Amino acid sequence: MIKKIPEWKQFNLAVQKHITIESGVKKQIKLSTEKLKATFSKHGIHFKKLGEFNFGSVTDYDQEINLDVALIRYCNKNLKKETFLDFYKEIDRAFSDLQTNFKITKVTSNEYIKISISVDKTNINYYLQPIIKNENKDKNDKYFIFRNNQIQADLVVEVSEAFKFANRIANDNLKSLKKIIKFVLKDDFEFYYHLDMLFLRWFYEFMAKKIKKYLDQTTWNKKTQEFRNIDLKKIMSSTYLKKWYRKNVNFKELFTYILERLFQVNTYYFNNFNFKEDELFDSISRYSVFTNSFFSMPVDFFSAIKIFDLNNYDSQYELQSGLSEENGYSKVAFDASRNLEKRYVVTPIIRTGVTNIVGYQKALTKKSRELYEKLPNDLLKEIRSLKQREAMEALNQIAHDWLSVYKAKIVYVKPYFDAKYPLHKIENFEDLLITLMQTVDEISEEQFLVGFDN
Template sequence: MKKPDLISELNTAINQNIIIEKNIKEIIDMSFKIFKKLFDEFGLELEKLCDFKYSSYYSKHKNIDLDLAIVKYFPKKDVKYKEFLEKILDTLKNLPYGYKIRKEQNDGYIAISQETSSKIINYRFIFLVRKKTKTGYCDYYNRNGIWQEDYALELTKSFSLANKISNGTLYKVKSLLNYVLKDQFKYNYGCDAILITWFYEFFSRSLNKYLDNKYNKKEKELDFVNFTKIKNLKKWFKYNIDINNLYYFIFTKIGETNTYYYPELSFEPLELFEGITRYSVNTNTFFKLPLSYFSHIKVFDLRNYQDVRLIQEMGGEEYGYSKKAWSKARDEDKRYFVSPFIISGPFNYAMFKKWYVLTSNSLFKTLPVEIKKDLNSLRQRESMEFLNMTGHNWISSYYAKLKYLQPYFDKKYPLIKERDLKVLIRMITTMVDKTKQSDWLLENDN
């Protein structure tokens, strides 16, 4: 009996159950071509970001929100932000009729909306300047008048490369996860950072075991150049990685900060209702914003001078390859070892700020009028408990949704025994559609 191709079956099952309307996709594709042609003529590159790049955005709501980056690559002189912005706005004046342009200068992006008979499509453009650095290059975003590092484009490209290695499963699982989240929080770069980090953690350790057993222990020579080609890593993944084990691992690890390769992942705890004094210490009111991710992996040959020099110069705990993996390989006298590369920094902070503030304001508006009044009175302590619970419920439900898919990949549960993956994915989408927001909350969790 032929062994089932779980990778192909999973990708097909998700494609058949989570569908972006053909006419909507055609409209979006046509708009991107129009935008890209305009900016090409002015020497600027246009790049899709995050779910726009992966075609994994949630499309069932009235509004579809898509992110893009306008990139100036390796300018010969310093870029003046206001001049850069004006050039972009002048470029956009050449758009055909039907697009509404809104400049959000204080927030660092430009928004363009497009209405169809059934949808409002919002395109939000951030501006990046790519410059050469000692270690390669870095993208910079103008935040409050200061050019600062931003890894939105790099994260998107890293995720796309990991998707190739995964034989397309990362894009599809991200699409499924977005279906579960249903735009509860429209800033999805944090999800990308989490998924790709634990993907490469699992993949690196699996590769390490393979290299140990087949090459290090037997002292065999590895065809290094050929083995590390993406097409061959993709093939190795297909025949050596159990995708149920992989994605169960990833969804189990959500929320954890310690990895095998690095002592700690970077997160920034952010208060949902910023500026309002809090009294409760038992509620979950801080959002953990991911600020690091694994961008790629590398197979090292410790008999190769260039590799040894690279790990010496580029080993790090917040940026670079794993010192722990290198140390372990040396201590155990291993020739080959694998390490992910960690990057720390923000990803499209402009969009995070927009959606986080909007979420906070929207939740605040749901409070009863009496509670809002009390927050500005001597009875603040009593009303604060209600506010605490509102924040706790939103954050708790969000993280519950992030981890929802875990049991569907767990071999200890009967769900995985469903041989028809199309039926299983339909089961997931149907159950999510029927689940009320209150059902995502854990009783007595406060």
């Protein structure tokens, strides 16, 4: 008897088959990456994949593939400007070892390096970001960049690793969901770390609730009226959680949970989630009249979940010492277990800070320029004169419409998994994906705007 492939795996296979990049391009990326990694390694520099490159969810819709990389040097001393300047010199020495078929561009205004190579009419761009990891265990912030002549903490490595671990737990389901959302977006806004943070928020809230309920039910001994001992280290391992996910999580329910809440700020475990609002036309928005011309960038996310045992002094002490609304554990989860006399606490771990500010500013500037160029010629003249009000109204309407469509596209796939809609009943995931892809290509920007134009 042929064993039926589980639905979560069928979905992954369908996405892998229909949303991919050409084999020749894949091969060139592999070869180029090996060359770059080996070259930097000789100079004591860790070549670390970030974001889509790290997760294996790279896509190509305009023959331009962008790959984010951290060039990491490790340091156990206090960081100074000179620490970074010495690091840059070592990077330059590594560049001298590279073959000439790599085109190298330094963007000193934003402190990143672009390395390009072409294959089969496709441009492959590596965006290298020098990062120093401070190995001081007493500090929340570990990774630092040098930008605008200042040393700044950045969470880009932590977000990348957190999403990779969460995706491992979810048996690649998160990566597959993200790839179909990227198919809907195409290359509209080539920055995805905010989506990773949003996914992590709601994935770990969903998982924490599920695991808490599971532990309360399965560890309670009715005869002794006590909670039995469990191996917390084993349960928190990715190997155990992967198997637990397969048995206890309906991936469609998970997707619906995430997409339903994606832009919400209210979470069960903490006071609220926070966003940083960035004006798309910051330098020319003197007469900005719409409030929706701001891009919302998350400033916090859940990096993982952790289980604590209230019957164990060390475990409870660690939990209570780490309670925080910015970087730590949930007091709500702790109070709930204690008040209800439950032995185990399941809490997400919240992290707060800036994530890939270099890539974010690059993408935001590019999108701002694209939207600005949509202004009619007569209004472009107005915006450079003293008569700016009408031009700014038009410009902000363009921005408002783009932001509305962008959000609509991100959550567009929800009805394909939501039990409230008939589409989720399609059992053949290849049919489901083909239907989705064909439908998306037929939807106009104006149609996406309907219902989100507020």
